[in-house]
Amino acid sequence: MRTVTIDKNAFRRFVDEIIKRQRVIGVCAKGDRFDFEQLESADQLRLDYDVTLQPPKKYFLPPVETLLTFEVGDGYKSVYDDTPFVLLGVHPYDMVALNQLDTLFTQDNYDTHYMKRRHNATIVACDVVSPSKNVFASSMGTATVKDGFDVLLTDIGNAFVMESGSKKGDRFIAKAQGAVDSSEKDLQARQKIQAENEKRLNNHKLKCEASYLPKLLERAYDHPVWEEKAKTCFSCGSCNLVCPTCYCFNVQDDVNWDFISGKRQRAWDGCLLDGFTKVAGEHEFRKKRADRFRHRLYRKCKYVPEKISSQIMSCVGCGRCVGACLPDIANPVKVYNRLVDDLGIK
Amino acid sequence: MDRPRVAIFDFACCEGCQLQIVNLEEELLDLIDNVEVVEWREAMSEQSREYDIAIIEGSITRPEDEKRLEIIRTRAKTLIALGACATIGGINKLKNNFEMSDVKKCVYGKSADMPHLETMPTKAVDEVVKVDYKIHGCPIDRKEFTYVIRCLLMGKKPEIPEWPVCVECKSKGNPCLWDYGQVCLGPIIRAGCGARCPSSGFRCFGCRGYIDDPNVNGAKDVIERYGLSVDALKAKMVLFGIGQGPTNA
Ligand code: SF4
Ligand code: SF4
Numbered sequence: 001m002r003t004v005t006i007d008k009n010a011f012r013r014f015v016d017e018i019i020k021r022q023r024v025i026g027v028c029a030k031g032d033r034f035d036f037e038q039l040e041s042a043d044q045l046r047l048d049y050d051v052t053l054q055p056p057k058k059y060f061l062p063p064v065e066t067l068l069t070f071e072v073g074d075g076y077k078s079v080y081d082d083t084p085f086v087l088l089g090v091h092p093y094d095m096v097a098l099n100q101l102d103t104l105f106t107q108d109n110y111d112t113h114y115m116k117r118r119h120n121a122t123i124v125a126c127d128v129v130s131p132s133k134n135v136f137a138s139s140m141g142t143a144t145v146k147d148g149f150d151v152l153l154t155d156i157g158n159a160f161v162m163e164s165g166s167k168k169g170d171r172f173i174a175k176a177q178g179a180v181d182s183s184e185k186d187l188q189a190r191q192k193i194q195a196e197n198e199k200r201l202n203n204h205k206l207k208c209e210a211s212y213l214p215k216l217l218e219r220a221y222d223h224p225v226w227e228e229k230a231k232t233c234f235s236c237g238s239c240n241l242v243c244p245t246c247y248c249f250n251v252q253d254d255v256n257w258d259f260i261s262g263k264r265q266r267a268w269d270g271c272l273l274d275g276f277t278k279v280a281g282e283h284e285f286r287k288k289r290a291d292r293f294r295h296r297l298y299r300k301c302k303y304v305p306e307k308i309s310s311q312i313m314s315c316v317g318c319g320r321c322v323g324a325c326l327p328d329i330a331n332p333v334k335v336y337n338r339l340v341d342d343l344g345i346k
Numbered sequence: 347m348d349r350p351r352v353a354i355f356d357f358a359c360c361e362g363c364q365l366q367i368v369n370l371e372e373e374l375l376d377l378i379d380n381v382e383v384v385e386w387r388e389a390m391s392e393q394s395r396e397y398d399i400a401i402i403e404g405s406i407t408r409p410e411d412e413k414r415l416e417i418i419r420t421r422a423k424t425l426i427a428l429g430a431c432a433t434i435g436g437i438n439k440l441k442n443n444f445e446m447s448d449v450k451k452c453v454y455g456k457s458a459d460m461p462h463l464e465t466m467p468t469k470a471v472d473e474v475v476k477v478d479y480k481i482h483g484c485p486i487d488r489k490e491f492t493y494v495i496r497c498l499l500m501g502k503k504p505e506i507p508e509w510p511v512c513v514e515c516k517s518k519g520n521p522c523l524w525d526y527g528q529v530c531l532g533p534i535i536r537a538g539c540g541a542r543c544p545s546s547g548f549r550c551f552g553c554r555g556y557i558d559d560p561n562v563n564g565a566k567d568v569i570e571r572y573g574l575s576v577d578a579l580k581a582k583m584v585l586f587g588i589g590q591g592p593t594n595a
């Protein structure tokens with residue numbers, strides 16, 4: 001697998017070439033913020049962005065998708081999204097999140113809808129240039145990423161270093177006119193940037209090693225912080241919906257006017273929402289706000305990492321929930337630090 | 347199956363929600379194929395005394411309306427409140443901020459004391475009779491209306507969102523309007539409109555009514571953090587926020 005250097009003008013031409021042949025989704029400005037959008041020209045691309053409004057998961061698990069259509073007496077037909085695409089500019093913490101989703105969507109039940117899109121994607125990750133206001137990826141060990149991407153880009157000033165991480169990545173890089181094998185100097189420049197990012201993407205500082213969190217949470221179930229914080233929680237689910245590792249969904253059928261055919265759709269759900277745990281007979285087992293509030297923070301740094309045997313937590317430190325929460329209670333670092341203060345590190 | 351008999355009644359409202367039904371276009375034919383409309387002033391002249399489903403548009407603002415609604419309820423197996431006027435009292439609840447005698451004088455001038463011009467504080471439909479289903483919004487969403495009707499015809503409970511507008515707003519990737527100085531009611535208002543207003547850059551003003559369990563502590567905290575006063579929030583809520591009861595059916 002190759003690592004090449006390409007100057008920025010050549011890179012722009014290269015992106016324009018890909019746009020002619022394929023659907024390319026990249027990071028663009030959206031007002032004074034940024035988000036992933038389909039590119040029409042390489043000029044729209046903003047690889048110096050801080051954080052996107054939405055995480056890239058929506059290209060694999062859309063907010064709403066049709067899973068199948070059915071007709072009584074005629075069975076059902078699965079509906080798949082089958083267009084290949086390039087996803088350009090995924091930050092390391094979001095790449096780590098996608099790697100986790102890949103494990104989750106293949107672990108118990110292989111999710112064909114998610115995986116079809118995943119196989120169709122060429123993911124070009126990129127090292128962070130401008131840290132966002134709330135990022136704390138350094139605390140979570142996700143400021144850089146070693147695998148999962150097809151290509152990893154690093155901005156070293158007047159050029160990008162492009163590392164291939166897969167066969168798809170090799171083919172991608174092979175098409176880049178003007179790319180040359182990276183010099184020792186370029187690789188050192190990249191190394192320096194990554195080493196710095198591992199420290200500086202840290203606008204909220206966790207007071208313990210991230211890998212200690214599952215053990216800390218073992219002792220925190222009845223801590224007063226859950227009630228205290230949840231007092232002002234709107235149960236609006238914003239913290240779930242902007243999170244790159246939240247993957248819960250709800251499935252609903254809609255029947256057509258002929259009353260024999262229809263479609264089955266799934267839509268994002270969130271564990272903070274009232275009604276999330278409602279089951280048959282209207283029984284709801286996490287009716288209290290505090291229970292739902294606690295659940296998310298347990299899920300991020302205990303339940304999911306344990307489920308997928310990961311040393312890296314399911315909060316990847318993107319900081320999106322911090323900015324999305326109107327009453328400012330969702331910041332995982334603030335809650336975990338409070339637990340460290342009160343319960344100590346044992 | 348026997349086509350259920352449906353009657354549509356309007357009380358105090360702009361009839362904009364009925365207009366949404368008239369404007370269903372091709373789906374209107376599907377609807378008419380599957381139900382028998384036995385009374386609908388906006389679209390036909392026949393009247394009937396028996397119906398399986400009564401659809402009520404508008405709010406209740408006069409004593410005689412209350413009686414009329416009670417009679418409709420006794421004749422209907424299922425009763426649906428249609429649109430904000432019916433589900434939460436809607437715009438008409440503005441009048442509840444004033445003395446009824448002043449309201450009458452303002453509207454009818456010298457004739458205010460005529461007996462047929464009796465008025466009372468506005469009520470939502472469920473403040474008078476039992477409501478089985480609510481179709482929220484000002485005006486209603488056509489897709490949601492036909493979905494609810496199809497569910498009813500199948501004997502299935504329609505799933506109306508219990509979560510707030512923020513869910514749909516965030517799913518669309520909108521930046522939050524609070525960050526741009528707007529007092530958006532999204533966190534306490536029932537979703538289902540697809541975050542229509544914030545998606546076009548306007549704050550949600552609450553036409554779908556509160557969610558079942560709006561967090562008042564949260565709202566107070568947020569307006570303080572954003573340097574606003576509780577009065578400012580109340581002022582934002584006048585259009586749809588007055589004396590609202592729970593919006594779940
Ligand atoms: S923690 Fe914040 S963002 Fe999450 S549901 Fe509660 S109020 Fe909404
Ligand atoms: S919990 Fe918050 S900071 Fe952590 S990954 Fe999710 S959105 Fe990002």
Ligand code: SF4
Nearest residue numbers: 359362429430431484
């Ligand atoms: S809810 Fe709005 S649109 Fe519907 S009748 Fe009332 S005022 Fe008109």
Ligand code: SF4
Nearest residue numbers: 512515522523530532
């Ligand atoms: S703009 Fe309104 S609806 Fe959207 S997230 Fe913000 S408060 Fe919620």
Ligand code: SF4
Nearest residue numbers: 539543550551552553
């Ligand atoms: S965003 Fe709010 S005001 Fe606008 S349609 Fe939806 S509920 Fe009504």
